[in-house]
Amino acid sequence: xxxxxxxxxxxxxxxxxxxxxxxxxxxxxxxxxxxxxxxxxxxxxxxxxxxxxxxxxxxxxxxxxxxxxxxxxxxxxxxxxxxxxxxxxxxxxxxxxxxxxxxxxxxxxxxxxxxxxxxxxxxxxxxxxxxxxxxxxxxxxxxxxxxxxxxxxxxxxxxxxxxxxxxxxxxxxxxxxxxxxxxxxxxxxxxxxxxxxxxxxxxxxxxxxxxxxxxxxxxxxxxxxxxxxxxxxxxxxxxxxxxxxxxxxxxxxxxxxxxxxxxxxxxxxxxxxxxxxxxxxxxxxxxxxxxxxxxxxxxxxxxxxxxxxxxxxxxxxxxxxxxxxxxxxxxxxxxxxxxxxxxxxxxxxxxxxxxxxxxxxxxxxxxxxxxxxxxxxxxxxxxxxxxxxxxxxxxxxxxxxxxxxxxxxxxxxxxxxxxxxxxxxxxxxxxxxxxxxxxxxxxxxxxxxxxxxxxxxxxxxxxxxxxxxxxxxxxxxxxxxxxxxxxxxxxxxxxxxxxxxxxxxxxxxxxxxxxxxxxxxxxxxxxxxxxxxxxxxxxxxxxxxxxxxxxxxxxxxxxxxxxxxxxxxxxxxxxxxxxxxxxxxxxxxxxxxxxxxxxxxxxxxxxxxxxxxxxxxxxxxxxxxxxxxxxxxxxxxxxxxxxxxxxxxxxxxxxxxxxxxxxxxxxxxxxxxxxxxxxxxxxxxxxxxxxxxxxx
Numbered sequence: 001x002x003x004x005x006x007x008x009x010x011x012x013x014x015x016x017x018x019x020x021x022x023x024x025x026x027x028x029x030x031x032x033x034x035x036x037x038x039x040x041x042x043x044x045x046x047x048x049x050x051x052x053x054x055x056x057x058x059x060x061x062x063x064x065x066x067x068x069x070x071x072x073x074x075x076x077x078x079x080x081x082x083x084x085x086x087x088x089x090x091x092x093x094x095x096x097x098x099x100x101x102x103x104x105x106x107x108x109x110x111x112x113x114x115x116x117x118x119x120x121x122x123x124x125x126x127x128x129x130x131x132x133x134x135x136x137x138x139x140x141x142x143x144x145x146x147x148x149x150x151x152x153x154x155x156x157x158x159x160x161x162x163x164x165x166x167x168x169x170x171x172x173x174x175x176x177x178x179x180x181x182x183x184x185x186x187x188x189x190x191x192x193x194x195x196x197x198x199x200x201x202x203x204x205x206x207x208x209x210x211x212x213x214x215x216x217x218x219x220x221x222x223x224x225x226x227x228x229x230x231x232x233x234x235x236x237x238x239x240x241x242x243x244x245x246x247x248x249x250x251x252x253x254x255x256x257x258x259x260x261x262x263x264x265x266x267x268x269x270x271x272x273x274x275x276x277x278x279x280x281x282x283x284x285x286x287x288x289x290x291x292x293x294x295x296x297x298x299x300x301x302x303x304x305x306x307x308x309x310x311x312x313x314x315x316x317x318x319x320x321x322x323x324x325x326x327x328x329x330x331x332x333x334x335x336x337x338x339x340x341x342x343x344x345x346x347x348x349x350x351x352x353x354x355x356x357x358x359x360x361x362x363x364x365x366x367x368x369x370x371x372x373x374x375x376x377x378x379x380x381x382x383x384x385x386x387x388x389x390x391x392x393x394x395x396x397x398x399x400x401x402x403x404x405x406x407x408x409x410x411x412x413x414x415x416x417x418x419x420x421x422x423x424x425x426x427x428x429x430x431x432x433x434x435x436x437x438x439x440x441x442x443x444x445x446x447x448x449x450x451x452x453x454x455x456x457x458x459x460x461x462x463x464x465x466x467x468x469x470x471x472x473x474x475x476x477x478x479x480x481x482x483x484x485x486x487x488x489x490x491x492x493x494x495x496x497x498x499x500x501x502x503x504x505x506x507x508x509x510x511x512x513x514x515x516x517x518x519x520x521x522x523x524x525x526x527x528x529x530x531x532x533x534x535x536x537x538x539x540x541x542x543x544x545x546x547x548x549x550x551x552x553x554x555x556x557x558x559x560x561x562x563x564x565x566x567x568x569x570x571x572x573x574x575x576x577x578x579x580x581x582x583x584x585x586x587x588x589x590x591x592x593x594x595x596x597x598x599x600x601x602x603x604x605x606x607x608x609x610x611x612x613x614x615x616x617x618x619x620x621x622x623x624x625x626x627x628x629x630x631x632x633x634x635x636x637x638x639x640x641x642x643x644x645x646x647x648x649x650x651x652x653x654x655x656x657x658x659x660x661x662x663x664x665x666x667x668x669x670x671x672x673x674x675x676x677x678x679x680x681x682x683x684x685x686x687x688x689x690x691x692x693x694x695x696x
Contacts, residue, residue, distance in 0.1 A: 006111050007032070007054040009047070010086070011040040011061055017091030020100055027104035027389035041067055052077040058110050060086045060103075084110035088412030095420035101391030102423050108385040109425070112378055115370035120302040121347045123275065125184040125257040127298040130154060132176050132188075133262025135161035135219060137282070141260065141291055142169060148295055152256070154190055155198075156263060158219040163203060171198050172252065173221055176267045179259060182348040183276030183297060189253040194221045200242035207243060210236035258294055262287060271332040271458035272351045275303075306352035306369045306428075308520075309345055314364035315596030317341040318571040323598035327356035327365050330431075332458045353457070354432020359464050361551035361594035362574055363522025367432045372525060375433070376440055376518025382423055383444045383513065393447040393506035395422045398433050403454040411494040421447070422501055431461040435472045435551075436522050438486055439529035442476065445513035447506045452489045452497060462488060471550045475530065475614060480539030483507025510536040527591070534616045546612040553595040553612040555588055557626040562586070562607040563646045564629050568599035578623055584643040585628040591620040635667065636675040 008030065012019045015038060025034040037044045041064040048068060051057050052075050059068055065083040072081055086106055090099040128150045131138045135155035142151045143164070152170045155161070163171060174192040181187050196207070201220050208216050211233050215226035222233070222243075229245075237243045259277045261267055266279035273279060276297055280286035315324040318341055327343060328336050335349035336356060343365075357367040366372065379396065386394050397418070399408055408424055411417060418424065427433060430451045438449045451465060469486040476485050485507045491497035514532040518525045534540065546552060555577075564584045569577045576592035577599060579585075600608040631640035632647045650669060660666045664683065668676050 006056040006058055007051050008034055008107060009037065009040060009051060009057065009059045009061075010034060011037040011044075013061075013087055013091070014039060017087060018097050019091070019103070023100050023389075024104055024107075027101065027385065028107060040064075045071070049075065052079065055079045057081045058107060059083050060107070063087070080113075082110050082113070085409070088409040089418060089424050090420075092412040093417030093420060096417070098420040101386045101389035102420055104389040105382045105386040105391070105394075105423055109378055109382050112381055115374035118368045118370075119305040121305050121350075123183045123301040123303075123348065125276065125298050125301070126150070127258070128152070128256045129258040129260060129294060130186070130188055130254070130256040131260045131262065132156060132267065133260075135159075135163075135173075137262050137287070139164065139171075141262070141287065145291060145294065149258070149298070152254070154188070155219075158194075158198075158221040159217065159223055162218040163198070163220060165203075167203075173198050174252070176261075176263075177251070179267050179277070182274040182346070183301070184257045185348070186256045186259050186276065187253060188256060188259065189251060192250045192252060194224075195243050195245045195247065196220055196222055197242050197244070200240065202240055202242070204240075206236040206238075207233035258297055260290060260294060270334050271460070272353075274333060274349050275301075304352065304369045305347050306350050306354065306367065306432075307345065307347075307357065308366045308368050309343075310364045310366075311342045312364075313362045313573055314342050315362050315573050315594055315598060316343050318573065318598050318602065321571065321598060321601045323571075323573075323596040323601060324361060324594075326359040326361070326464075330355040330359050330460055330464045332460060351429075352432075353429045353461065354434075355429075355461050355464055357522075358431055358434035358468060360522070361596060366520060366522065369428055369432075371520060372436060372518050372522070373520055375427075375437055376525070378425065379437070379441050379446075380444050380517070382425070383441070383446055386423065387445055387513065391421065393421045394445065395419070395448040395450060395501075395504070395506070396441050396446050397422050397424045397450045397452060397501070398427050398430055399424060399452045400430055400454075401426050401428060403456060404430070404452055407452070407454060407491060407494050407497055411498055415494050415498045416502060419501055421506070422450075429457075431457065431465060434522075435468050436518065436525035436529065438469070438472050439475070439533065440514075440518050440525060442481075442485055442509050443514035443516075443529045443532045445509060447483075447509050448485050448487065448504065450487045450489055450501070450504070452491055452500075455490045455492045462490070467549065471546060474546060475544055476533065478539075478541055478544040479533055479537035481508050481510070481533070481537070485509070508538070512536055523592075523594075530614070530616070540616075542615070542617050544614040544616070546614060548610075548612055549595075550612040550614075551594050552590075552614045553593055553610055554590055554615070555593065555599065555626060556609045556611055557586065558605075558607040558609075559627050561605040562603075562627050563605060563649065564627060564643050565604065565646070567602050567604060568608060571598045571602035573598065580628075583628065583640075584631050586626045587623040588626045589621065589623050590615050632670070634672040634675050635670045636679065637672065639672050639675075641672040 010019055019036045021034045021036045040048055052072055057079055062083045062085045084106055086103050090103045093099055130152050131142055132154045133156055135158040138153045138155055142153050145151050146169055155173045158173050173194050174190040176190045178189040212230055213226045213228055215223045234243050261279040264282050278290040280290040317323055333349045333351050335346045337344050354367040356365045383394055430453055441449050465488050473486050489500040491500055510533060516528040564586060569579055574592045574594055576589050578587040595610050595612055597610060629643035629645050632642050632644045633640050654660050668679055
């Protein structure tokens with residue numbers, strides 16, 4: 001890859017990395033000689049200053065990035081400076097002497113720059129906070145936070161706590177029933193089940209003095225286990241009316257910008273909680289950290305809109321019949337819900353995991369941070385540079401930008417480092433990388449793709465990734481590519497990651513790398529990748545058997561029960577099922593089928609069966625006939641309409657019905673729509689509603 005106008009500054013970090021300037025320059029096809037520095041951040045800082053006039057500068061050091069940035073700002077540099085890590089990811093390794101191709105690939109990756117920006121989602125928070133939990137803890141935090149936030153308290157257990165003497169903020173009692181929303185827009189519903197309404201109560205203490213059982217204390221809530229029903233408190237409360245024992249559980253709701261849930265069990269049960277909702281539980285330290293974070297959630301914020309959705313090809317539902325629910329099932333925040341025949345996505349709740357795009361069989365849901373074509377371009381550049389620099393058996397290691405990065409860097413500092421063939425690529429969330437990217441990477445020349453997780457993600461993501469990897473691995477193995485090409489490594493620390501990577505044997509990939517680009521259309525990307533892998537397969541196959549749930553397959557139709565009503569055609573969102581204009585026929589294009597099951601669920605005769613498989617011949621793209629029938633000709637005008645099987649079945653069911661006695665009505669069932677109307681107008685001997693005599 002030619003770096004063109006980019007200037008590269010490489011440092012061997014006080015000679016702790018064996019860097020070869022000549023070999024790297026040749027691998028990168030650099031137009032200018034590449035110098036290897038020893039102490040670029042110290043005594044050779046002048047070389048960095050000289051390069052500040054260059055329009056684009058790549059500095060292979062992330063540790064001292066703040067220092068370099070400060071120097072550039074002080075010098076008024078206007079060029080673009082990018083930093084990349086080659087130390088922990090390549091140079092500090094037990095195989096550092098063989099890491100030159102990987103270093104070249106990492107430089108080429110950094111030279112690509114950032115992907116295109118994506119639309120954003122906005123939040124607005126004015127700082128209204130509801131604190132939920134036992135009164136003693138909730139009131140304590142309300143007192144601390146009232147100076148900076150607009151607080152309210154929902155006391156889930158108030159007995160034993162003393163309400164403040166000043167009504168500085170609202171206090172309710174009850175049980176939180178439902179919380180929906182996100183930062184700046186929470187709706188909280190709860191039920192008040194105590195006879196005393198804390199908002200109506202004036203805290204005059206009359207009820208406390210009047211109660212003969214001491215069932216009311218300065219929490220101003222009735223202990224119903226002590227109360228004997230004297231109702232002296234009601235009389236003492238008088239016209240205030242805050243106490244009502246006949247009151248049924250009262251439902252209440254309010255809107256808040258933030259929620260601090262101190263309950264031992266959080267009200268919200270989703271694996272990933274929405275922005276602005278913090279549930280530290282009963283631990284005081286966790287509560288303090290949550291309170292500190294709340295103070296930073298006031299103002300206007302934005303985040304990327306991580307997804308794009310194409311309703312037209314969504315296989316969720318048609319006409320009330322459910323098909324695919326994979327995106328709903330995998331979503332850890334509850335951001336995706338059913339909305340009739342489509343799904344509804346709340347972008348404010350989306351956490352950017354991308355699991356929905358990974359499991360979506362049709363590509364209706366796609367990941368946009370970055371888009372698949374951007375990820376594909378980065379993969380192609382990395383693998384091409386690695387291969388041209390002499391590298392073999394490349395393994396792409398996808399990790400997230402937070403904990404995954406920390407473990408990779410820790411492995412470089414403390415352990416054996418990454419093997420020379422393992423090239424790390426950072427993504428926002430590992431669940432966002434799916435089958436189209438995995439198979440695309442193998443087609444581009446990667447030996448393996450490893451997804452590394454620290455184990456903090458919800459288990460549902462692991463299940464989804466393993467399932468999709470199973471389908472992709474079956475395809476590769478069936479085509480004769482030996483070895484394990486796809487791995488999900490659950491590594492909570494550097495030692496676990498080191499064990500997983502250093503014991504992994506290279507797998508066999510295609511002899512010739514692909515040149516296509518990954519597409520925004522998932523099925524198109526899969527078509528390109530699978531076609532390339534099949535073309536160069538060690539053992540070519542026409543058909544690969546898959547397990548249930550795979551996004552490829554055939555439909556089998558029971559011709560004995562199918563009446564060619566064609567309800568399945570209307571239900572198919574992918575144009576896999578087709579009509580024929582001149583004859584009763586059901587046609588099928590296998591490459592379009594995503595095995596969503598909508599056709600089978602819609603079929604009134606239960607005549608359709610899904611058969612998961614991958615057909616690799618040209619027939620997969622051609623229409624084939626699943627069923628056809630003899631057309632039935634109108635007995636009046638001889639125009640074909642319907643099928644003989646359907647008309648015969650209808651006549652068989654209705655022959656004995658009283659409404660069709662006499663033969664004329666039955667014969668009309670054998671006519672087309674136009675002739676049926678004409679025949680009804682021509683018939684003079686049939687009874688009419690006008691012939692019914694009026695009541696006397």
